[in-house]
Amino acid sequence: MSDRDPLAFKVFNEIGIINQLTSAAFAAVLPKGMTIAQFTVLNHFARLGHEQRSPAQLASAFQITRPTMTSTLARLDKAGLVTIKPDPGDGRSKLVSVTAAGEKMRDLCLQRLAGPMADAVSVLSSETLEALLPLLQDVRAKLDRLRD
């Protein structure tokens, strides 16, 4: 990376590579057939206290397009990890909820992820992580607003 490259370019480049390294490491330990994208959906429901959400809401929460969410939900549904029903209040929409098997799978994934996460934390100082988080949250929030 040349010194003449703009600062923002360097920052986004580092973010891209870190994302690649961490995604690959995390994906490698997930149970056969599970992916980060699918785990993220299951984990979202755990945080929600198992409320229902529409595919569009989920897509928006993760900043992915609706076609991508259609694809991921189809796989989760096929694996019996979520249930997808028509929304009685809106004929266009659907309601997704997590199944008991989905909750179990989410817990299993969390267990498996603990290892690589601990490895990462062991080499990264918590000062670095603590300094990073608010900066990243700020960047994310601003880019999010820019997108609209």
Place this chain on the structure above:
Amino acid sequence: MSDRDPLAFKVFNEIGIINQLTSAAFAAVLPKGMTIAQFTVLNHFARLGHEQRSPAQLASAFQITRPTMTSTLARLDKAGLVTIKPDPGDGRSKLVSVTAAGEKMRDLCLQRLAGPMADAVSVLSSETLEALLPLLQDVRAKLDRLRD
């Protein structure tokens, strides 16, 4: 994201979403058929002063697997943006170089990327970016070493 989630998890989550937002914004302005992955390869050669590199070296530089680089190079080759020749010194290996059309394409991509990059910079303070870069470089370097 619950308060009970580990700090590292939050950091990697933010990085993932920022990566998604920026990648999508940058990809959207590239010339028809070009992608971030392909541009990254062309840009790498510009920084190298057009030296030749093997597919394995390129894959390693971007932290992607060799099969992925095979795929990207095939597309660049098909589009006439790089040239791939056997390595005379090693029968297993190949040597990749950028063509004049490849250099031209790289310059065009840079022009197109300037817009979204400026947008991003306009909403992000340079203090934030300057604070982020060394932290991210540190994280990347440490994760890189962890991978080996």
Place this chain on the structure above:
DNA sequence: TGCATTTAGTTAGATATCGAACTATATAGG
């Protein structure tokens, strides 16, 4: 009421990415 616009979801086609398994070549040790 009725038509135009918006929104939800899907389908199709493309690229990027991975791991696993394969071929071919190079290198190291006995």
Place this chain on the structure above:
DNA sequence: CCTATATAGTTCGATATCTAACTAAATGCA
């Protein structure tokens, strides 16, 4: 020398992701 191991590249099959284009339903407005 010869075999075992390591490395380079590819092929295959899978998932994630995007855009473009489509259908169906809701909403807005005249």
